[in-house]
Amino acid sequence: MKTLYGKECKFYYSDYFRGNETAECRLLANNPETEKWFPALCQTCPVPDILQANQCPHLHLYARVAKTLFGLSKKVEVEGFCEQTFAQVKEPRVGCGQCQTVPRVFYDS
DSSP, X not given: OBOTTXXXXXXXXXXXXXXXXXXXXHHHHTOTTSOOOOGGGGGTOSHHHHHHHXXXXXXXXXXXXXXXXXXXXXXXXXXXXXXXXXXXXXXXXXXXXXXXXXXXXXXXX
């Protein structure tokens, strides 16, 4: 579903049909230890870019709302975990490096 800022995100949900005004981030809703989500966080959220860059089915994302320097504003911080290699992913846009294998066509014969 598209966010209010025009990016496609599978974790964003909104329902404005017949007077309903529901909007939520289901990725942040899975984390009970985070601060409350509000729609303006979608403007700088890195999750839509990560999902577009890395389509690995084994990548599992964890997100939380964190305060920026001096605590004046908030942003979404994302961590990745590979369910196949059971390793923490340092850069979720790239992936763990173990799941994506190079086809044999590209090897020197």
